[in-house]
Amino acid sequence: DVKVTQSSRYLVKRTGEKVFLECVQDMDHENxxxxxxxxxxxxxxxxxxxxxxxxxxxxxxxxxxxxxxxxERFSLILESASTNQTSMYLCASTPxxxxxxxxxxxxxxxxxx
Amino acid sequence: AQKVTQAQTEISVxxxxxxxxxxxxxxxxxxxxxxxxxxxxxxxxxxxxxxxxFDEQNEISGRYSWNFQKSTSSFNFTITAxxxxxxxxxxxxxxxxxxxxxxxxxxGTRLMVKP
Numbered sequence: 001d002v003k004v005t006q007s008s009r010y011l012v013k014r015t016g017e018k019v020f021l022e023c024v025q026d027m028d029h030e031n032x033x034x035x036x037x038x039x040x041x042x043x044x045x046x047x048x049x050x051x052x053x054x055x056x057x058x059x060x061x062x063x064x065x066x067x068x069x070x071x072e073r074f075s076l077i078l079e080s081a082s083t084n085q086t087s088m089y090l091c092a093s094t095p096x097x098x099x100x101x102x103x104x105x106x107x108x109x110x111x112x113x
Numbered sequence: 114a115q116k117v118t119q120a121q122t123e124i125s126v127x128x129x130x131x132x133x134x135x136x137x138x139x140x141x142x143x144x145x146x147x148x149x150x151x152x153x154x155x156x157x158x159x160x161x162x163x164x165x166x167f168d169e170q171n172e173i174s175g176r177y178s179w180n181f182q183k184s185t186s187s188f189n190f191t192i193t194a195x196x197x198x199x200x201x202x203x204x205x206x207x208x209x210x211x212x213x214x215x216x217x218x219x220x221g222t223r224l225m226v227k228p
Contacts, residue, residue, distance in 0.1 A: 033215070040122060042204060043218040058215070090158065092216075101148055101160035102216060109156075 003027075006091050006105035013112050019078040021108050023091030029103075030096040032074035033058075034066065037088040037107070049074055050096065081112045115140045117207050119219035126195050127227050134190045134222045136205030142166075147181065147188045148206040148216065158204065164188065195226045 007022035025032065031050050035043040035058075045058030047066040055066050063085060067075045074093075078085055088109050092102040116139040126132045138147065149161040162172065164181050172179045176193045192199055205219040 035218075040220050042117075042119075042220040043206075043216075045215060045217075048215055088156070092158075101150075101163050102158075103160070104150075104158040107156040 004091055004093055004103050004105040006089075006108050008108050009106065011108060011110045013078075013081050013110065015082060015112055017078075017081050017112075019081050019110065019112075021076040021078075021089055021091075021110070023074045023076070023105055024072050025074075025091075025093040025103070026072065027093060027095070027103065028071065029093035030071070031094045032068065033092040033094075033102065034064075034074065034076045035090045035092065036060070037090055043090060046076065081110075083112050086110060086112045115142075115207050115209055115217040117205050117217055117219035119203075119205055119222050121222045122220065123223045123225070125225045125227065128197060129194050130226075131191060131193050132195050132224065132226075134192075134203050134205075134224065136188045136190065136219060138186050138188065138205070138207045140207060140209050142209035145207060145209040148208070149179065149188075149190050150204045150206060152202040152204065152221070154201070161190075192224075195224075197226050197228055200224060200226045 004025045013019050033048040034046045037043050044060050049055045049068040065077045088107050090107050091105040094102045118137045145166045147164045150158045152158050178191045180189045202221045202223045204221045206216040208216050
């Protein structure tokens with residue numbers, strides 16, 4: 001059974017903290033993505049990576065960075081968490097080449113207080 | 114730039130009713146893919162269907178059907194004889210000719226099916 005796994009389901013962090021959200025996929029996919037989901041706004045792309053050590057900005061990269069040191073792992077980093085980063089974060093992966101449906105993790109609901 | 118619009122933010126129906134979720138998209142790409150995803154209360158997005166821009170045939174899978182009309186840039190999703198288990202948020206998404214198969218999502222439609 002193919003899987004995208006996010007390290008935490010729920011997180012509560014304080015303003016100014018450095019936050020790491022981890023995502024691991026076991027499908028040997030080249031492409032990995034981080035989205036945030038907010039009511040009425042759907043899913044918005046933060047960053048994506050199409051290869052190890054490669055990263056591209058999505059639509060809303062401000063306040064975030066990413067790391068992809070290994071093919072299976074894609075980390076989202078909030079350098080200094082702020083309350084407006086309270087959201088649901090979703091990780092996804094797809095293989096390269098054919099445009100197949102993305103596989104999503106279960107999501108991390110982050111609350112910044 | 115790509116854009117996906119789901120004008121219906123919330124729909125409420127009674128079980129066994131048919132319901133159609135609308136999706137309108139914008140893209141300059143000549144080759145693109147359209148998707149529908151379901152997000153149940155558990156939170157994980159579940160892939161339902163992919164349709165490429167060259168295939169305008171409608172598709173039916175059990176109680177689900179999809180109507181792709183290039184002329185109106187629409188990719189609507191119909192659930193026939195809805196059930197309580199269909200209650201979820203449904204997202205329409207678009208992927209064009211870009212690196213990494215990046216998906217652009219609509220705002221989602223919350224469907225509530227009441228018994």
